[in-house]
Amino acid sequence: MDIGIDAIGLFTPHWYVDLVDLAHARGDEPAKYTIGIGQDQMTVTPATQDVVTLAANAANQLPADSLDERLGMVIVGSESGVDESKAAAISVVKLLHLNPWVRAFDIKEACYGGTAGLLAARDFVAAHPDKTALVIASDIARYGLASGGEVTQGAGAVALVVSAQPKLLVLHDDALAYTEDIPDFFRPTGMTVPVVDGHYSTSAYLDFVGKVFARHQSQHHDQYGDYAALLFHLPFTKMGKKALAALAPAMNDADHQRLTERLAAASQLSRRIGNIYTGSLYLSLVSLICEDKTIRSGDRIGLFSYGSGAVGEFFSGTLQPDFANRIDQAGIQQMLSARVRLNVLEYEQVFTAQLPLGDADATVPVEESTARFSVGGRANHARWYRDQQ
Numbered sequence: 001m002d003i004g005i006d007a008i009g010l011f012t013p014h015w016y017v018d019l020v021d022l023a024h025a026r027g028d029e030p031a032k033y034t035i036g037i038g039q040d041q042m043t044v045t046p047a048t049q050d051v052v053t054l055a056a057n058a059a060n061q062l063p064a065d066s067l068d069e070r071l072g073m074v075i076v077g078s079e080s081g082v083d084e085s086k087a088a089a090i091s092v093v094k095l096l097h098l099n100p101w102v103r104a105f106d107i108k109e110a111c112y113g114g115t116a117g118l119l120a121a122r123d124f125v126a127a128h129p130d131k132t133a134l135v136i137a138s139d140i141a142r143y144g145l146a147s148g149g150e151v152t153q154g155a156g157a158v159a160l161v162v163s164a165q166p167k168l169l170v171l172h173d174d175a176l177a178y179t180e181d182i183p184d185f186f187r188p189t190g191m192t193v194p195v196v197d198g199h200y201s202t203s204a205y206l207d208f209v210g211k212v213f214a215r216h217q218s219q220h221h222d223q224y225g226d227y228a229a230l231l232f233h234l235p236f237t238k239m240g241k242k243a244l245a246a247l248a249p250a251m252n253d254a255d256h257q258r259l260t261e262r263l264a265a266a267s268q269l270s271r272r273i274g275n276i277y278t279g280s281l282y283l284s285l286v287s288l289i290c291e292d293k294t295i296r297s298g299d300r301i302g303l304f305s306y307g308s309g310a311v312g313e314f315f316s317g318t319l320q321p322d323f324a325n326r327i328d329q330a331g332i333q334q335m336l337s338a339r340v341r342l343n344v345l346e347y348e349q350v351f352t353a354q355l356p357l358g359d360a361d362a363t364v365p366v367e368e369s370t371a372r373f374s375v376g377g378r379a380n381h382a383r384w385y386r387d388q389q
């Protein structure tokens with residue numbers, strides 16, 4: 001039985017900073033950001049968005065026929081949640097008025113949480129082929145003003161519907177994971193920004209790429225020629241280039257050229273939205289589908305997921321005949337072109353004006369935006385949300 005991704009929804013907030021502006025403000029060469037790191041713009045998260053609203057807004061972009069009474073499981077993968085106990089997935093069920101006869105829970109393992117959710121959903125559907133699952137990777141990547149990671153911030157969510165006979169991507173039973181305890185990036189309870197050793201995290205990521213690809217190839221006898229595209233977790237788009245370069249010595253020229261071109265297409269949305277942690281691998285799948293008009297139904301796509309701490313996993317899937325219609329491509333272009341550019345001062349003010357952690361009652365002012373769901377505030381310790389429909 002074929003199981004995989006039936007449809008994808010994407011959401012990102014409506015503000016961004018141009019990274020040339022940020023480079024000037026930080027006294028860096030713009031080319032360091034746009035070429036050296038490979039990012040052009042960075043999403044700025046308004047106080048009206050958190051991982052719950054990002055997740056609900058992403059699921060709201062799914063094709064109307066993709067969520068029905070077959071839904072049996074709702075998973076949110078996130079590393080920037082707003083509650084130490086209650087799952088964001090429960091709030092998503094409420095906001096979207098989903099069928100309540102579901103399992104709803106969150107998964108945390110840095111940027112790998114979305115992939116853990118997707119593969120758990122695949123196993124769930126294999127055991128219950130009449131059911132579907134909704135998996136949402138939702139995050140706000142926040143490193144701090146003028147920090148080393150600042151230029152790699154971003155925010156957004158990707159919603160994936162997993163079903164039997166999927167219309168977008170059949171997932172093969174070839175997932176291979178590697179886990180090793182390393183201190184490259186982590187966020188102790190109570191901290192609002194991570195502890196990160198950026199250069200160490202980059203080399204750890206590449207070490208995992210090498211290990212996982214070598215073992216996958218020895219176990220599954222796959223070759224680079226089998227893949228129309230290789231997609232990578234993109235904390236910043238240069239990371240994908242580094243990963244492909246690490247694998248390139250074993251590729252022939254034709255494979256290298258094809259995979260390089262497709263990676264460039266798969267990086268376009270990340271260049272504009274930034275790192276969305278758990279969702280960024282799936283953002284690159286959306287980007288490939290929106291930006292590359294040469295991929296075809298039947299093409300095999302390889303996906304490498306990395307979550308600091310760390311877990312790396314590689315798996316693959318095959319595009320299905322209706323894949324291009326299972327993402328609202330026009331809606332994504334509209335959402336991006338409606339974004340408003342902030343100057344660096346405005347970005348810094350927004351950055352420090354998030355609903356603070358803690359439990360004091362607060363109201364977040366209503367804001368004009370493209371988002372259906374937004375944070376209203378906090379009352380009796382609990383966040384409450386607005387639905388603008």
Ligand code: CAA
Pocket residue numbers: 029031032033035036037111148149150151152185196197198199201202205233234235236239275277306307308
């Ligand atoms: N023109 C062109 N290129 C330039 C340049 C210029 N004027 N100036 C510098 N560069 C290049 C450098 O040569 C370098 O390229 P290489 O990496 O290919 O050598 C690149 O720009 C970056 O320069 P630096 O290494 O000096 O930059 P930095 O010290 O400011 O750190 C960073 C960059 C490590 C990515 C930092 O932004 C960071 O810590 N980011 C957050 C951590 C992260 O994303 N880690 C990724 C792996 S972990 C993961 O994947 C999980 C996750 O999502 C966090």
